[in-house]
Amino acid sequence: MNQQKQLIFFILIIFIFQAPVWSQNNPKIKTVVIDPGHGGKDSGTIGKYGYEKDLVLDVSLKVGAYIEKYIPGVKVIYTRSTDVFIELRNRAKIANKHNADLFISIHANGVNNPKPFGTETYVMGLDKESKNFGVVKRENSVILQEDNYQEQYGDFKPNSAESYIALTLFQNAHLKQSLRLAQLVQDQFKNRVGRKSRGVKQAPFWVLWTNKSPSILIELGFVSNPEEGKYLSTDEGRDYMASAIYRAFKQYKIEMDGPIEESTNSTNREEDTHQQKTQNDIHFSIQFLTSPKKISLNSRKMKGLKNVQEYKINNMYKYTYGSEKTLDEIKKVQTKVRKKFPDAFAIAFKNGKKISIPEALKEIKN
Ligand SMILES: [Zn+2]
Incomplete structure (x- = not known):
């Protein structure tokens, strides 16, 4: 192998080993x-x-x-x-x-x-x-x-x-x-x-x-x-x-x-606020309406429900009714809301952030 060929050979080796990093x-x-x-x-x-x-x-x-x-x-x-x-x-x-x-x-x-x-x-x-x-x-x-x-x-x-x-x-x-x-x-x-x-x-x-x-x-x-x-x-x-x-x-x-580095920014912020609070607020509510656009809380679409709450998640506006500390209590509210909105269902919040019902029940138990 002459010097020039050797050089090309080494460049090729470097390139091959660099390739995976390069594609990432x-x-x-x-x-x-x-x-x-x-x-x-x-x-x-x-x-x-x-x-x-x-x-x-x-x-x-x-x-x-x-x-x-x-x-x-x-x-x-x-x-x-x-x-x-x-x-x-x-x-x-x-x-x-x-x-x-x-x-x-x-x-x-x-x-x-x-x-x-x-x-x-x-x-x-x-x-x-x-x-x-x-x-x-x-x-x-x-x-x-x-x-x-x-x-x-x-x-x-x-x-x-x-x-x-x-x-x-x-x-x-x-x-x-x-x-x-x-x-x-x-x-x-x-x-x-x-x-x-x-x-x-x-x-x-x-x-x-x-x-x-x-x-x-x-x-x-x-x-x-x-x-x-x-x-x-x-x-x-x-x-x-x-x-x-x-x-x-x-x-x-x-x-x-290859592997994805998932975004953790938002959860870090949530964790910070949780650490500041000694007591976690867990409550249940009934979600009855979802819309890609904001709806006025006085709109006829609320079918007469008063004191409706709005929260936004994944670019969607969600509307909830009622706030109770237990699942049993919110189920009673759900029965009432379903007369107007048959697909309404119970959801849970921890310090204002939506969590799953099983998570909420676990939190209450602890
Ligand atoms: Zn189609």
């Missing part, structure tokens, strides 16, 4: 785009408990808030964060404009049959028997509500099966990663939240087609199924679904970028 400093997952389906004049599917557009917005904002809180290095971008109409073609454009590393579209299913239920996650592609054509048609048909859609989408007709042939003649550069993320989401729904999984599926969704990053479309469940519709209409149910998606995202990021 340049994470692959920096920007995630969260796409709440529908919005504005497009309500999506309509169930007994409300519109798809509202429930998917709430879950999306919750997912984003979890990511922002616990994985500070990741930028979260929403295609919409309020109840507005966004054209399908512009959703992928937003992702591509921000160089998204992941695209997560969130929807809910609905059919003219109360029986089907369960969650499913889609990646772009074609299943051989076109079994998923119904879902695809429904989710793509929003195009018909857009102005000048013929100009914007050319010959593509969301209701014609032939139109989809063109969509499926493409190379999915991110199929492997999309499938991995989709699987993680379904695993979380099934194993951690106990929802029925209808599996990972492939179908030609327009919103996934033009994306330049790994992309998935989640159907949280069927609003047309009485039980699932009710579950998704509760704040608690939506929170479980959102935390499942968050954990799937976190797992995916760990697989791509």
Whole structure:
């Protein structure tokens, strides 16, 4: 080996040993785009408990808030964060404009049959028997509500099966990663939240087609199924679904970028205040309303409840009624509130910070 070759050899060795450190400093997952389906004049599917557009917005904002809180290095971008109409073609454009590393579209299913239920996650592609054509048609048909859609989408007709042939003649550069993320989401729904999984599926969704990053479309469940519709209409149910998606995202990021240093700033501050207080204040209340926007406490939406309290968590405003020291007492209040708000449920606070009911009971015991 001459001197020059030796030098190149050493540089190569240094580079190889530096590589893992180098990749950690340049994470692959920096920007995630969260796409709440529908919005504005497009309500999506309509169930007994409300519109798809509202429930998917709430879950999306919750997912984003979890990511922002616990994985500070990741930028979260929403295609919409309020109840507005966004054209399908512009959703992928937003992702591509921000160089998204992941695209997560969130929807809910609905059919003219109360029986089907369960969650499913889609990646772009074609299943051989076109079994998923119904879902695809429904989710793509929003195009018909857009102005000048013929100009914007050319010959593509969301209701014609032939139109989809063109969509499926493409190379999915991110199929492997999309499938991995989709699987993680379904695993979380099934194993951690106990929802029925209808599996990972492939179908030609327009919103996934033009994306330049790994992309998935989640159907949280069927609003047309009485039980699932009710579950998704509760704040608690939506929170479980959102935390499942968050954990799937976190797992995916760990697989791509290595361990995550979780943010601890907020908890440190909480701990400080706790140390200053010798006695912890534990109380229970009834949460009956959640909104992405602030609601006046005198609003008719309170259905006449007086002395309502508001707290904000994960960018959502939550409204509670009553304050009791024991779970038994608050259960009596819950019975009253449920006459106006059937989905109201008990929550617990420790020094003004929300904690779980089991945690609160443990604290009282101690
Ligand atoms: Zn939808």
